[in-house]
Amino acid sequence: MIDQIAYCDAFPRDGETLVGSAFEQGFGGKGANQAVIAARLGGTVSFVGRVGDDQYGAEITANLAANGVDVSGVKATPGHSSGIAPIWVDRTGANRILIIPGANHALSGADVEHQVERIEPAGVVLGQLEAPQEATTAAFAWGRRVGSTTVLNAAPAAELSMDLRRTTDWLIVNESEFESLWGAPTTVEHVEHAAHRWNLSLVVTLGAEGAIGTDRRDVFRVPALAVDVVDTTGAGDAFVGSFAMAMAAGWAPADALRLAVVCGSLSTTRPGTQSSYPRPAEVVDALKGVSPEKGPQA
Numbered sequence: 428m429i430d431q432i433a434y435c436d437a438f439p440r441d442g443e444t445l446v447g448s449a450f451e452q453g454f455g456g457k458g459a460n461q462a463v464i465a466a467r468l469g470g471t472v473s474f475v476g477r478v479g480d481d482q483y484g485a486e487i488t489a490n491l492a493a494n495g496v497d498v499s500g501v502k503a504t505p506g507h508s509s510g511i512a513p514i515w516v517d518r519t520g521a522n523r524i525l526i527i528p529g530a531n532h533a534l535s536g537a538d539v540e541h542q543v544e545r546i547e548p549a550g551v552v553l554g555q556l557e558a559p560q561e562a563t564t565a566a567f568a569w570g571r572r573v574g575s576t577t578v579l580n581a582a583p584a585a586e587l588s589m590d591l592r593r594t595t596d597w598l599i600v601n602e603s604e605f606e607s608l609w610g611a612p613t614t615v616e617h618v619e620h621a622a623h624r625w626n627l628s629l630v631v632t633l634g635a636e637g638a639i640g641t642d643r644r645d646v647f648r649v650p651a652l653a654v655d656v657v658d659t660t661g662a663g664d665a666f667v668g669s670f671a672m673a674m675a676a677g678w679a680p681a682d683a684l685r686l687a688v689v690c691g692s693l694s695t696t697r698p699g700t701q702s703s704y705p706r707p708a709e710v711v712d713a714l715k716g717v718s719p720e721k722g723p724q725a
């Protein structure tokens with residue numbers, strides 16, 4: 428996805444033309460952001476996806492490659508635009524966002540099956556809901572076959588197909604996604620109950636409160652870092668990508684959660700999305716200040 432952010436004093440009404448104050452364009456997309464942080468932290472990352480057969484598609488692919496991500500599974504798709512998100516932000520910070528998935532929605536299960544043939548079995552297979560669920564399910568089915576841990580970031584919020592849920596080992600959602608999937612607010616009891624009902628391990632991110640997770644044996648609660656927040660855009664993706672990297676490296680879930688919270692928090696201290704993601708040295712320093720609280724207390 429390409430984020431196109433237009434800043435204005437107030438939103439134009441129907442039929443009205445206004446002059447805005449500034450424009451910014453940046454690389455986005457949940458999967459791409461998550462791939463970039465995982466690679467930045469030392470992970471070996473292969474990306475499977477589709478971009479448009481347009482200038483943006485070439486730029487998106489080049490950006491991933493420049494960030495150390497293997498892009499041999501990223502295909503340009505004739506007849507589709509790349510994924511674009513035009514975003515309006517007014518002077519109060521309120522926003523209006525249109526998502527045009529473009530080529531992302533052309534990714535099929537068959538595409539994925541073809542691409543994963545060429546990839547080394549991975550420690551973790553990570554998916555989001557910006558690609559069709561059928562494609563992510565194909566990736567997770569492959570992951571299960573080759574012994575990977577499958578991690579699903581169910582964002583943006585949507586009902587999950589039975590097949591996708593059944594092939595998911597770890598589900599990661601934020602509070603509003605949890606509420607829309609589970610139908611009740613995020614409490615320790617609800618998170619534990621949902622993990623058992625869905626038969627998976629579950630993490631819910633809590634913004635400034637950090638995150639809570641359970642592998643259905645233990646419950647882990649990790650507070651966020653106390654930081655000076657500049658821009659929270661992309662914090663959830665920093666969390667998910669670093670969690671996946673740590674799990675792929677064989678870390679215990681409690682330690683992976685600790686890393687994820689630290690990376691999410693550090694990313695809020697700088698503007699932008701991928702450009703706000705921390706480098707390993709900064710993460711190592713910050714990790715010294717955080718210890719997981721194990722137990723049922725929220």
Ligand code: ADP
Nearest residue numbers: 601632633634635637638651662663688691692
């Ligand atoms: P999303 O952006 O997907 O809604 P959250 O808002 O839950 O996700 O944030 C994801 C992670 O980013 C949190 O678990 C935390 O580590 C970090 N984070 C987000 N907001 C803050 C904040 N205000 N202060 C410190 N850390 C934050």
